[in-house]
Structure formats: structure tokens, C-alpha cells
Amino acid sequence: MNELVVVIDFGGQYNQLVARRVRENNVYCEIYSYRTPLHEILARHPMGIILTGGPSSVYEENAATCTAELFEAGIPVLGLCYGAQLMSYVLGGEVRRAADREYGKTETIFDTTSPLFEGIPDKSIVWMSHFDYISKLAPGFESIAHTASTPVAAAQNRERKLYAIQFHPEVLHTEYGKEILFNFVRNICGCRGDWKMDSFVESQIR
Known part of the structure; x- marks a missing residue:
């Protein structure tokens, strides 16, 4: 049985691209609607969500x-963008509407001691697209990235392996997005990367 990472779809435009980026790390990935009962997702024994x-x-x-x-x-x-805000909101943080939308290529400062940002520069360009922002961290979380206008561009609860990023690592405009997703899928989730795309194509054809 292949190692699995599950993508939960909250209606964003890049969902298929997120799954593709996971598969590019040789890890099998499936997309589920947010309406899917949690017990059904957990029954698939995902190594990451x-x-x-x-x-x-x-x-x-x-x-x-x-x-x-x-x-x-x-x-x-x-959690990516809305997913990051949702994680914070559900776990007791606060999310508010910003005075101005943060959109486009944005210089971001990273705490590279976080396992999510291991091996990337402490400053690079990411792709932002949001009106709301995390105004108060959930208990147990710390900020691990910021921009000139967003004090929490990313947050973590390292002990629980919960990570929230306000930008989109899946798009090419984010300079080190692939490396960030690699760090999550392979290092944090512990996936070995032993799945191959050609086996996925063969199973779909059958």
C-alpha cells in the first residue's frame, strides 16, 4: 500500500496543483472535499494532510x-492560505479582514530553524493572495515568517506538527515553494517517496 498524503479541498483554485506538487515528490496524493467525514479520511491512514x-x-x-x-x-x-487561517481559527486564534489586500509577489522573511523552511534562504519571494490575516496566534503556535504588512505569514506548533502558511507554495511565483512542500511531505510527514507517477497512470487506465 502506497504512503498517502491527503489534500482537503476548501474551494481554492490551486487544489489540483497542490496534489501535483505532492506527487512530484514521489508520494501518492488524493483530494477530498471538506464535506467528507473525517473518519473516512482517517480510514485511509494518511501520513499527512x-x-x-x-x-x-x-x-x-x-x-x-x-x-x-x-x-x-x-x-x-x-494549511495553505485559507487553510492556514482555518487552522488558526478552529484552534483558538483570531482571523481578521486587513485594510488592504496582500496580493502578488511579496518579499518574506523566514525562520529557517523551522523544519518547514529547512535549506531555504531566510529571505525570498512568495505569492500572496488574501484579504484576511491571522491577527492572533492559536495557543501553542509561534510565527515563523513575516512580511512588511503581515506579522504572521507562517506559523507552527512544532510539537504537534501543525503548520500554517499564508502564501501559496504550490505556484511557481513562490521561489522556494517546491522545497517547502518537500520539507513537509518528506521530512515532517516522513514519507519515503517510493511512489511513481507511471504506476498511477497504469492503475487509472486499468
């Missing part, structure tokens, strides 16, 4: 959401 971006605000009524149990399953979780 990635929460995607989304079009709404986490504090809106009827916004796409998840339960705190997702973060208590002992599985590494990486």
Missing part, C-alpha cells in the same frame, strides 16, 4: 470548515 485555499472568510456564516479533531489525530497538517 494539506488544507487548501478557499474563496471565503473562515469567520463567515456557512464558511467551509473542519473540526478540531482533524488537528488532534496525530497526523502532520499543513
Whole structure:
């Protein structure tokens, strides 16, 4: 049975690209809607879970959401953009609307002592696309990246292997996005990278 990383889809535009980036690290990946019951996802025994971006605000009524149990399953979780805000919000942090949208290529300062940012420069360009921001960290989290206008561009609870990043590592505009996803999938989740894309193609054809 292949090692698995699950992408939970919150309606973002880059969901397929996130899954593709995981597979480029020779790790099998499946996408599930946020409406999928958590027990069904956990029954697949994923080694890691990635929460995607989304079009709404986490504090809106009827916004796409998840339960705190997702973060208590002992599985590494990486939240991207909306997924980062959702992780913070569900676990007791605060998310607010910014005065101005942060959009486009943005210089970001990284704490490279974090396992998520191992081996990348302490300053590089990322792709931002958000109105909301994490205004207060959830208990047990610390900021591990910031920009001129965003004090929490990324956060971690290292002990629980929970990581939240406000930018999009899956797009090529983020200079070291592939390295960040490699660090999560291979180093933090512990996937060996023994899956091959051609075996996936063969199984789909069958």
C-alpha cells in the first residue's frame, strides 16, 4: 500500500496543483472535499494532510470548515492560505479582514530553524493572495515568517506538527515553494517517496 498524503479541498483554485506538487515528490496524493467525514479520511491512514485555499472568510456564516479533531489525530497538517487561517481559527486564534489586500509577489522573511523552511534562504519571494490575516496566534503556535504588512505569514506548533502558511507554495511565483512542500511531505510527514507517477497512470487506465 502506497504512503498517502491527503489534500482537503476548501474551494481554492490551486487544489489540483497542490496534489501535483505532492506527487512530484514521489508520494501518492488524493483530494477530498471538506464535506467528507473525517473518519473516512482517517480510514485511509494518511501520513499527512494539506488544507487548501478557499474563496471565503473562515469567520463567515456557512464558511467551509473542519473540526478540531482533524488537528488532534496525530497526523502532520499543513494549511495553505485559507487553510492556514482555518487552522488558526478552529484552534483558538483570531482571523481578521486587513485594510488592504496582500496580493502578488511579496518579499518574506523566514525562520529557517523551522523544519518547514529547512535549506531555504531566510529571505525570498512568495505569492500572496488574501484579504484576511491571522491577527492572533492559536495557543501553542509561534510565527515563523513575516512580511512588511503581515506579522504572521507562517506559523507552527512544532510539537504537534501543525503548520500554517499564508502564501501559496504550490505556484511557481513562490521561489522556494517546491522545497517547502518537500520539507513537509518528506521530512515532517516522513514519507519515503517510493511512489511513481507511471504506476498511477497504469492503475487509472486499468
